[in-house]
Amino acid sequence: MSWAQATQKLVVGASETDAVLAECAAFGLARRGGRVAAAAEVEPIAPAPAESRPEASARVGGILTQVMASEDNEMLRECCLALDRAGLVVPYRQLPDLLAAATARSVLRDAVGGALGTRGRWLAERRAAWAWAAGVTYENELVDIEEALDLSPAQRKARLATARRQDPDRYRRYLVENWAELRRVEDRKLLVAALADGLDPLDEPVLEQALDDRSTNVREEAVVLLRRVPGSAMSQRAEQRLRAGLVLRLVIDLNPEGPYELEPTREELRDSPVRRTGSARLKADASSVSPDFWLAEYGPKAPRLLRASPWGSALLQGVATNLTMAADPLPWLTELSAAISAPALLDALDELPAETLGKVLLKLAGTWNHDELDHFCTLLPSPWHPDVTRVVLERFAELADRGWRVGRPPEILLRRGDLRVLSDHWERIATRWPVHGAEELVLRLRTELHEEIERRENP
16 A cells, blocks of 8 residues: 555555554654665764863753853853863863854953863864864865955955964065056955054064055055064154154144144155044154153153143044053153043053053043943953952942932942952842842852862862
8 A cells, every 4th residue: 555545545545444544653753764874985983082170060050051042241251261270171062152252252262172072173173164163274284375365355354364364474565566457445445454454563664655645545544563573664754744744842733844734745644544633643643652652752740731731632642543552651640531532442442451440540530431341341251359449349339220220239349250259249239239139149240250170170
């Protein structure tokens, strides 16, 4: 009996119902049955190697799952870094989810790598999107720059950045030899922008070449990078103009015989493509020199002297633009916070090394409002230093709550602050912010994670 005959008898009706149902069951099983795989010459995947470090407990795995669901990057970073410090690896069941999370959010990758272990890296080799965790880049083949320029904009940017990392000398050589033949402005701009990754003094001739490009966008991209090259020729030209153009009498003012009282020269326009007048010229040149230039010229009182100048706002905006070049940015913070807008200052601080950010907060927290403090705290890597946690707690406690969070503690404080400080001050936190149920759960989750890791280390 065929399948068609069996189904017809079911629809029309048949006396031998048991036999028809048996036939249908047999056909159903056959239709859903598996087939023997065809023989293939592909070698089977080798088993995962033995793990060199112990696996974290299932309880840690449960905490990781909750943290990944919350999509809090810093909290997940804290979990992975804590596991790595303890010599543990992520529970094997969480490896695919963790690799997927770090693939989607690249900011996690440096913290996740150490906690993956041998099996995690083996698993990363099984999927191209996870290759970053296995140390594989485009099958270990050099990126063809010509081919990369024909891809979509997003792919073009990623491939050019990879080509730059793979062989910086080859990348620079390509720009020098092919610059005149590159017709599309976007191509030239992306090729220059890729130099930002691992910027080196050897890149200066390439960037100087880009200063003569016919496109303003390309020239501006080159200017931004040249400002970050210590001792660049552009920086030296800006220093010469500032020395000749400013004079210290009672305050720092323009030299009547200096270059800023004249029309900008072709060289000055080349160093900053947008035609400028007045304070904009001072800001552009101040952005091109290290803040240490001013200390060398005017001594330790330089920040105060710049602020007192009638041109202080423009000069200090330039200092903020290049604050990362300062040997020590702290002497500039008080004057910068008084002379430039809070968003501009926060943008400048965003570029500082992580180890400097805590010192910045200790110096400036008392001057920030709720939103500014909250924004800056997002820049601080967790877990915070105990002193930083105390300062943030004190400042938030004395500020009025934002309308939609009245009575609720700041989330970032309990997600990233030092656990011991938060535990010691919990009674005060609960009194200041009586609506703390959800935030208390976050604190408890972090505490359970560290207690579980400590229990594993000291059974």
